[in-house]
Amino acid sequence: xxxxxxxxxxxxSFELKDIFDCGQCFRWNKEEDGSYTGIFGHNVINVSKNxxxxxxxxxxxxxxxxxxxxxxxxxxxxxxxxxxxxxxxEHMRKSIEYGKGIRLLNQDLWxxxxxFIISANNNIxxxxxxIERISKRYGDEIIYNEKSYYTFPTVxxxxxxxxxxxxxxxxxxxxVRVYETTHMILEKNVDLEDLEKEKDFSxxxxxxxxxxxxxxxxxxxxxxxxxxxxxxxxPIDVWVRRVMNELYIQNENETKVNKTQxxxxxxxxxxxxxxxxxxxxxxxxxxx
DNA sequence: GCGCAGGGGGTCG
DNA sequence: CGACCCCCTGCG
Numbered sequence: 651x652x653x654x655x656x657x658x659x660x661x662x663s664f665e666l667k668d669i670f671d672c673g674q675c676f677r678w679n680k681e682e683d684g685s686y687t688g689i690f691g692h693n694v695i696n697v698s699k700n701x702x703x704x705x706x707x708x709x710x711x712x713x714x715x716x717x718x719x720x721x722x723x724x725x726x727x728x729x730x731x732x733x734x735x736x737x738x739x740e741h742m743r744k745s746i747e748y749g750k751g752i753r754l755l756n757q758d759l760w761x762x763x764x765x766f767i768i769s770a771n772n773n774i775x776x777x778x779x780x781i782e783r784i785s786k787r788y789g790d791e792i793i794y795n796e797k798s799y800y801t802f803p804t805v806x807x808x809x810x811x812x813x814x815x816x817x818x819x820x821x822x823x824x825x826v827r828v829y830e831t832t833h834m835i836l837e838k839n840v841d842l843e844d845l846e847k848e849k850d851f852s853x854x855x856x857x858x859x860x861x862x863x864x865x866x867x868x869x870x871x872x873x874x875x876x877x878x879x880x881x882x883x884x885p886i887d888v889w890v891r892r893v894m895n896e897l898y899i900q901n902e903n904e905t906k907v908n909k910t911q912x913x914x915x916x917x918x919x920x921x922x923x924x925x926x927x928x929x930x931x932x933x934x935x936x937x938x
Numbered sequence: 939g940c941g942c943a944g945g946g947g948g949t950c951g
Numbered sequence: 952c953g954a955c956c957c958c959c960t961g962c963g
Contacts, residue, residue, distance in 0.1 A: 673947065770948040776958060777947090822956025827949080865949045887947040932947085 653794075654714035658704040663728035665751020666699060672752050672933040674875045676765055676778045677785075677802070689785075691758065692801055693717055694794040709794055723753050735927055738919055741897045742927065745934035752929055754875065759842050760835065761802040762876035767827050767863035769871070776820075783819045784808070809836045827863025834861060851882050866909075874925040881925040884916045890928060893935040 658664070670678040670686050678688035685698035687708075695708035695718065706718045719725055732750065736743040764784075769777050781802070788803035788811060809832050816825035834840050840857055848854050851873075858869040866886070873883035886894075886909055895907045898915050920927040 766947090767949095771946065771955080772948090772957085773946045773959080779958095817956085820957065822958095823949095823954090824956080863949065867948060871947080885947080889947065936947085 651709045653707060654710055655705065655707040656715040656718055657700075658706070658718075658724065660702045661704045663732065663751055664699075664704050664722075664753060666697060668749050668751035668933065669722075669753050669755070671937075672749065672929055673774070673936070674871075674929070675755055675757060676774070676781050689792070689799045689801060690721060690761075691717075692790070692792065693721075694792055694799045709792070721756050723756055726753075728753060731923060731926060735920070735923055735930070738927075742930065745930040748938070749930045749933040752926075752933060754879070754881075754926060754929065756877045756879060757875055758802070759846065759872070759876045759878060760805060762872050763831065763835075763858075763861065763864070764802075764808070764828060766868045766871045766875075767831060767861075768821065768824055770824060770827075770863065770865075770868060772824075780820050784811075784816075787811075787815075787819065805832060805836050808832050824863060830862035831864070846877065851880055854878065854880065855883075870925075874928075882922055884913060884920075884924040884928050886912055887932075889932050889936050893931050896935075897931075 666684075666686050670680075670688075675688070677690070678686045680686055681696070683698070685696050687694065687696045689695075691711070693708060693710045695706055695710070695714075698705045706714060708714065710717045732746050736746050765777070765781055768780050782800070785800035785802050788807045789801040792799045792801065808828075811829070811832075813825050813829045816828055821828060835842060840861060845854055845857060848857075855869055855873060858864050858872055859866070864872070870883040870885035872878065873880040874885060884890075891907055891912065892904060894912045894915065895901055895904050898919075899907055899911065901907050916924045916928070
C-alpha cells in the first residue's frame with residue numbers, strides 16, 4: 651500500500667503528548683524524533699508537529715484526511731468547549747491550561763471494550779504489553795517503513811483464543827472475562843451495531859454492564875473513548891476520586907467519598923461535558 | 939544485591 | 952469486603 655500524507659494547518663487544541671498520554675489509548679508509541687506512531691483499524695499512522703501544523707502520514711485503507719478527521723475528532727470545536735468549561739471555576743481553568751491539547755479519539759468500539767477490560771486493576775505498561783501480544787498473535791500483520799505492526803484482532807479472530815491461550819499471553823485473572831465477553835459479542839448477546847444506534851444513554855450503559863469484566867468504571871471509559879462518544883459518561887477511578895475530593899468535597903478520608911456524591915457534583919457542574927471535564931482533571935492530577 | 943510486601947486507571951462473588 | 956494475575960517499585 652502507498653504512503654499518504656495529510657497536513658492540518660494552524661491546528662488548535664492538538665498536542666501529541668496530551669492526546670496520547672491522557673490515558674484513553676494504548677497503541678500509540680513515541681518515536682525517537684518525538685513523533686508518535688500508532689495503529690487503528692488497518693491504518694498505521696505517524697503523527698508529528700511542525701510549528702502550528704500537524705503532519706499525519708502513513709498507510710490507510712481510505713483517504714488519510716477522512717480517516718484522521720474521524721479518528722482524531724478534528725471536526726469538533728475544542729476551543730469552544732474549553733471556553734465553556736474554563737468559565738466554571740478556577741480548577742477547570744487550570745486543568746485545561748495544563749491539558750489544552752487533549753482531544754478524545756474515536757476508537758473502535760470492540761477494541762475499546764477489550765482494552766478497558768484488560769485495564770482493570772492493572773498498570774499502563776502492562777496493559778499495552780498485553781494488547782500488543784494479543785494483536786501479534788491474533789491480528790493481521792501490516793508492514794510500514796520496514797517495521798511490522800499488528801491490527802487489533804476482530805471478534806472472529808479473538809474468538810479462536812481459549813482461556814488458556816489468553817492466560818499464556820499474560821492477561822492474568824482477566825482471561826475468563828475477555829473470553830466470555832468475546833463470545834457474548836460473537837453470539838450477539840450484545841449487538842455492537844445496536845449499541846451504536848441506541849440513543850438512550852442509560853440503555854447503552856446497562857447493556858455494556860452485562861458484559862463480563864465490565865463494571866461502572868470500564869463501562870464509562872468505553873462510552874467516552876470509543877465511537878459511542880458519550881460525553882455524559884464520567885469514569886471514576888482512584889485519580890478522579892482523589893481530585894474530585896481534593897477540589898470539591900474535602901473529606902479527610904478519601905476512600906470514604908461516595909461515588910454517587912461525585913457523580914452528582916460532576917453532573918451539576920459539568921453537565922453534558924462531564925466526560926471531557928474528567929479528562930482534563932484526570933490528566934492534570936495524574937501528571938502533576 | 940535480593941527477598942518480600944505493596945499496589946496498580948476494578949470486577950466479581 | 953476480600954481475592955484475583957502479573958509485574959514493577961521501594962524498602963530492609
